[in-house]
Amino acid sequence: MSSSSTPRAQAQPRARQPIRAAAGSFLGTLIEWFDFYIYATASALIFSHVFFPGSSQLVGTLSSFATLAVGFVARPLGGIIFGHLGDRFGRKYSLILTLVLMGVSTVGIGLLPSYAQAGFWAPVLLVGLRILQGIAVGGEWGGAVLLASEHAPEGKKSFYASFAQLGSPAGLVLSLMVFRFITEMPEADMYAWGWRLPFIGSIVLLLLAFVIRRGVHESPEFEALAQQGQPAQSPVKTVVRDAWPLILLVMGACTIGISSAYFTNTFMIAYATQYMGIKSSVILECLSVVALVQLINQPIAAWLADKVGAGRFLLVTSGISILVPYVMFSLVSTGQGTMIILGIALAKVFSSAFYAVIAGYITDVFPVAQRYSGISLAYQACGALIGGTTPMVGTLIAGQAAGQWWPLAVFYSALALTSFLCVGALTRRRSVLAPAAA
Incomplete structure (x- = not known):
């Protein structure tokens, strides 16, 4: 082999790394979100019967959604733990650990005894494993976004980070397909053992994702930082002390991207079936x-955002x-399958487009040395405060609204307005500091 061919051979794997990193991020978050969504769906349909029997329908549903919210409360802890590890030792190292933790906790949920078998300890163990699941997701998101965006070619950060x-819509599609099959089972079998199948079966996906992630190189930006001997010693402490206003703005900016998923994908299941x-x-x-509409829409939205500017988009x-929830509820209230699809799809087209682009947009807010910690803490804190409580708030509003849907639409509008205002503030800040990045 000639000496001139050696650099070319070495350059080819490096050239493929952006694609591998994007694929690894997608497949990893697919597994994480599949595990997370099967819990969310089970909390809407199953857990009130298995872990909270004897309660009224409202109390049982709220109790199930409360265990869902516990996972969101744990997500900032996951962001802190794995953000620290990712900023100190590398994005790839942290992501392998989150994958293992998610797999162990999810399979554990599938093996839990019911309330009839273990009494009080059944929901206690459910909450404990849910906390571990939340910690895993809390650490996963930031690392996956950074692994893709920090490998991205110039001018394509929104697309690659998307x-x-x-992983979120793909995991949702997979989880809904699984539960579509489970809900067709005889009711006794569904509550006894059918609901356990997706939780236990996720071990297969875990092994696949583990193999794929091992083949992805470390982020080039972190490698450059490590070669200079400059990884942060206390990244979480540093970013909270020096950039807490930015953390608050990023939390607000992420609101509709996070909450809309649990409004339409979790709360709407309970709303449609019970009310x-x-x-x-x-x-x-x-x-x-x-979810299929969302899966197609997101990469298109991210590509377009790179063309017109992420902040403007x-x-x-x-x-x-x-504005869109008023149309959504008008269509959903007809009770017709086609109208339900059109109504929810309309809302998801815009919220999922926002969700696809916000990840790459906020990575530039924090410096490389504290980036994993900064975006993870902000995003997961928003998830804990807004995302995890959205189904519970929606259920309480629906219970008091006497069949009226407009209070729910106002709630959705308030979530979107929060994001609009905070993105505007971040965009103005980026314009002042670096006009070319706005």
Whole structure:
């Protein structure tokens, strides 16, 4: 082999790394979100019967959604733990650990005894494993986004970072497909053992994702930092002390991207089945179609954002999201499958476009040395405060609204308005500090 061919041979694997990193981020977050969504779906359909029997329908549903919210409360802890590890020792190292933790906790949930078998300890163990699941997701997101965005070619950060965001709709599609099958089982079998299958079966996906992630190189930006001997010693402490206003703004900016997923994908299941009398299999089928729309929409949105400017794109999509819930509920209230799909899909087109782009947008807010900690803490704190409580708040509003949907639409609008205002503040700040980055 000639000496001139050696650099070329070495350059080819490096050239493929952005694609591998994007694929690794997508597949990893697919597994993480599949595990997370099967819990969210089970909390809406199953857990009130298995772990909280004897309660009224409202109390049982709220109790199930409370265990869902516990996982969100644990997510900032995961962001702190794995953000520290990712900023100190590397993005790849941290991501392997989050994957293992998610797999162990999810399979454990599938093996839990019911309340009838273990009494009080059944929901206690459920909450404990849910906390571990939340910690894993809390550490996963930031690392996956950074692994993709820090490998991205110039001018394509939004597009490449969006592949980490694709794990959410893909995981949702997979989880809904699984539960579509489970809800067709005889009711006794579904509550006894059918619901356990996706939790236990996730071990297969865990092993696949582990193999894929081992083949992805470390982030080039972190490697450059490490070669200079400059990894942060206390990244979480540093970013909280020096950049807490930015953390608050990023939390607000992420609001509609996070909350809309749990509004449409979790709360709407309970709302449609309990308040509108729609069969669970029908609403799950509708949400499956909507998730496919989201899966197609997100990479297109990220590509477009790179062309027109991420800040401008986020302002437009969050602004439209303020208005869209009124149309969504008008269509959903017809009770017809096609209208339900159109209504929820309309909301998801804009919220998922926002969700696809916000990840790459906020990576530039924090310096490389504290970036994993900064974006993880902000994003997961938003998830704990807003995302995890959205189904509970929606359930409380629906319970008090006497069949009226407009209070729920106002709630959704308030979430979108929060993102619109905070993105505007971040965009103005970026324009002042670096006009070319706005």
